[in-house]
Each structure stands twice: as C-alpha cells, then as structure tokens.
Amino acid sequence: MSDNDTDDVRTDGSGTGIVSPDDETPAWSERKERTQGLSRLTYEYFERARREDQDLRQQSDYVERDVLAFPAWPHEMMRNIALTSFFVGMILFVSATLPPEMPNPANSGVTPAIILPDWYLYWSFGLLKLGPLNPELSILGGSKLMADRTYGVLANVVVVGFVAIVPFLNKGSARRPVEQPFWAAVGMSGVIFSLTIAALSIKNLAPIAPHLLFDLTFLVPIVSATITYAVLKTMREGYMFDLNRRYYRLRPPK
Amino acid sequence: MADEFMKGFACLMVGGLGWMTIKGWYNTPSFEGAQLTGALTIEEPTTFDQIALFMGEAFFWFAVLGALTFWVVLPLVSEFQAYLNERSA
Numbered sequence: 001m002s003d004n005d006t007d008d009v010r011t012d013g014s015g016t017g018i019v020s021p022d023d024e025t026p027a028w029s030e031r032k033e034r035t036q037g038l039s040r041l042t043y044e045y046f047e048r049a050r051r052e053d054q055d056l057r058q059q060s061d062y063v064e065r066d067v068l069a070f071p072a073w074p075h076e077m078m079r080n081i082a083l084t085s086f087f088v089g090m091i092l093f094v095s096a097t098l099p100p101e102m103p104n105p106a107n108s109g110v111t112p113a114i115i116l117p118d119w120y121l122y123w124s125f126g127l128l129k130l131g132p133l134n135p136e137l138s139i140l141g142g143s144k145l146m147a148d149r150t151y152g153v154l155a156n157v158v159v160v161g162f163v164a165i166v167p168f169l170n171k172g173s174a175r176r177p178v179e180q181p182f183w184a185a186v187g188m189s190g191v192i193f194s195l196t197i198a199a200l201s202i203k204n205l206a207p208i209a210p211h212l213l214f215d216l217t218f219l220v221p222i223v224s225a226t227i228t229y230a231v232l233k234t235m236r237e238g239y240m241f242d243l244n245r246r247y248y249r250l251r252p253p254k
Numbered sequence: 255m256a257d258e259f260m261k262g263f264a265c266l267m268v269g270g271l272g273w274m275t276i277k278g279w280y281n282t283p284s285f286e287g288a289q290l291t292g293a294l295t296i297e298e299p300t301t302f303d304q305i306a307l308f309m310g311e312a313f314f315w316f317a318v319l320g321a322l323t324f325w326v327v328l329p330l331v332s333e334f335q336a337y338l339n340e341r342s343a
Contacts, residue, residue, distance in 0.1 A: 037257065038257055039257065093271075097275045097278070098274075098275060098278040098279075100285070101285040103285065
C-alpha cells in the first residue's frame, strides 16, 4: 500500500502501540485480511475510508489531532440513515398492511368492568394487590397495622426505592454475569418478579387460579434466581479456562 | 459466527413479519379475541387468497427452518468438522 504501512515498529507513540509478541503471532492487519465475505467488504470499506481521510488530512493544512474515530459525515451518518430508514420502513409497512381497527369511542357514562393501567404499569398495579401479605398483628387484636391500600402504596415505595439504589450498590469491576453469579441471580430474580407481579395484576384475566398465581408470583423469582446462580457458577470454570487459554495463546510462556 | 447469527435472525424477522401480516389478514377475526391464531375469516378463498394462505405457511416455515439452520445446524456441522480435523491432525 503506502510507505507508512511497513512492518517497522514505531516507538515514538505515533502508531497503534500494538506489537505482536513474536513472529508467529499474526498481526491484526493480517487477521483482518484473512476474513471473507461481508466482514472482508466492511474492512475494505473502512480501510479505504481511513486512507481517504488520511490523504485529505495530509493535503490540507488542517492540524492533525489524535482522534480514534471516523468523522460523523459520512460514516456515522450513513449508518444512522440506514437504521432510520429501516425503522421508518417497518412502521410504514405495518401500518399499511395491518391498520388497527377503530372501534366506537369510549362511553364516559359507564364504568368498565375491568379497570387496568397501560401494560407497562402492570407491575405497579400488581404491587397494590399484595393485601394477603399485610400482616394481622396479634398485639393489635388481630387487626392490621395499616389498610391494604396503604400497604400496596408502601410496597411501591419499597420496590422503586430498591431500584433507585441499585446504581449505588456493588461498584465492582465485574462486567459479565458469569463473573458475579450471585448478583446476576439477584438481577434475574428482579426481572422475573417484574413479570410475575405484572401477571398478578391481571389475575382476573389470567387462566390460573388466583391463589396459585399469588404463590407463584414470589416462588418463580426465587426458583429462577437459583437456576441462574447454578448455571453461572457452573459456567464460571469454563469461562476462566477460556480466558486463561486466550491469554496464554496471546503471550505463550517462554 | 456473527454473520451466521445475523442470517438466522434475518430469516426469523422476514419470515415472522410475513407470517404476521398474512395471519393478521386471514386469521384475526376481531381486535378483541384471538390474534393471528383465530379461525379463518373468509368463507370461499379465491385464487389470490389461496396464494396468500400458502405464503403464510411458507413464511412461517422459512422463519423456523431458517433460524434453526443458521443457529443450530450449520454451527453443529462446523463444530463437527473442526472436531474431525482435530482428530485427524
């Protein structure tokens, strides 16, 4: 290609700083050139784009900066246009082929039989139906400390509060679930609980006995957390083995 | 591997979209009630209807078999070939 594509290792900090550990290890450019098909085409496109940018910069009196990126136009913008076109086309296609039915307007004089919020608020609605968990205290003579509706609102406060403090918990360096199976299991149980509590909120419509549904709401998250923990704990050994193998392939012991 | 995933995903999406469209035309009696899996909404299918119904089935199996092929069958085949190569080497 050009004179700046030689194999010399530049030590003035101007290159990529990536040096192969020995002669047998392929460089990144060699690895890329061996690929084929779409990845090959992508590589060639970006390589050519990079080269054109480089030529433009060398011709101009523009002060070169250390920017490890492609310019917004055309590279980033073409990708964004492609993605936008895809989603706009999807909206046009679906609205043209499957137009929604327009039923009669709602009758404001009649209360509907079943009142439900929008689906993405079902979890919060379900938390209002935790009346059976509201304890009847014997010191109060078997009466409840607070009304069931107060209890439901308090459950919302607790759950939203817990979700709010999640970003401040566990600032460990783990980046993958397999590295911390316990916290991954906690997160998984939360995800499943958000689904089961949403199912509880529509217990009138769900094809399952209400008492069973209520029990499953709390049992399924625990079961899923256990399964997640077991699976991740089992995967961890293989994951560490893979990491070590990659490390030693990159830097073979002398 | 990423390419294989994308091909299988494309099969699933294209097939699923086509299947959803045709089922929405022919197997969705009303907005409330069975969606995409309801009874056939037409009495006597014309030639075009028959073509569309056939296309619905074709889309469905394209989605299922396409995803299975690229996500399960081809990776299994390549794994098996790698295994054979490792054994013979």
